[in-house]
Amino acid sequence: MSIAFHKKTNKKYVQYTIRIEEDILEGMRTLAKKEGISINESFNQALKYVLKEYKNDNKS
Numbered sequence: 631m632s633i634a635f636h637k638k639t640n641k642k643y644v645q646y647t648i649r650i651e652e653d654i655l656e657g658m659r660t661l662a663k664k665e666g667i668s669i670n671e672s673f674n675q676a677l678k679y680v681l682k683e684y685k686n687d688n689k690s
Contacts, residue, residue, distance in 0.1 A: 643670075 650658075662672035 658672050658676070659669055662669045665672065667675075
């Protein structure tokens, strides 16, 4: 499976602060720059992917 990166859409966003390991943050910055999207959008898309895969793997 892979993530297909898309430009930002009109979605409602909520500000929430978390701590991220330095190497993960650097990887996400690199990915965002390569894909031409914001780092926030790269995290949102990655988290959506994780949630979708989790749900698919844990269907009852």
